Amino acid sequence: MALRFGADICTAKTDYGTVLLDQRSGEYWELNPTATLVVDTLMAGGDEAAATAAVMEAFDVDPDRARADVTALVEQLRAGGLAE
Numbered sequence: 001m002a003l004r005f006g007a008d009i010c011t012a013k014t015d016y017g018t019v020l021l022d023q024r025s026g027e028y029w030e031l032n033p034t035a036t037l038v039v040d041t042l043m044a045g046g047d048e049a050a051a052t053a054a055v056m057e058a059f060d061v062d063p064d065r066a067r068a069d070v071t072a073l074v075e076q077l078r079a080g081g082l083a084e
Contacts, residue, residue: 003083034058052070
């Protein structure tokens with residue numbers, strides 16, 4: 001499923017991943033390179049399977065671990081009110 005950030009979420013790429021700012025609360029979230037790859041894949045319209053495949057290819061991770069990490073990240077972003 002595709003992912004999109006709420007209107008109050010600003011993003012900035014860094015040398016170490018991506019930083020998210022929730023303008024409602026003033027809280028920052030820092031995404032490492034793996035999480036950045038997952039978010040970029042989902043924001044481009046890919047689903048969780050595509051994000052899992054991208055993580056496996058880029059970081060040489062086994063399928064179960066990659067799938068669990070993608071699912072956990074998406075759940076955290078949604079639970080934090082950052083993504084829809």
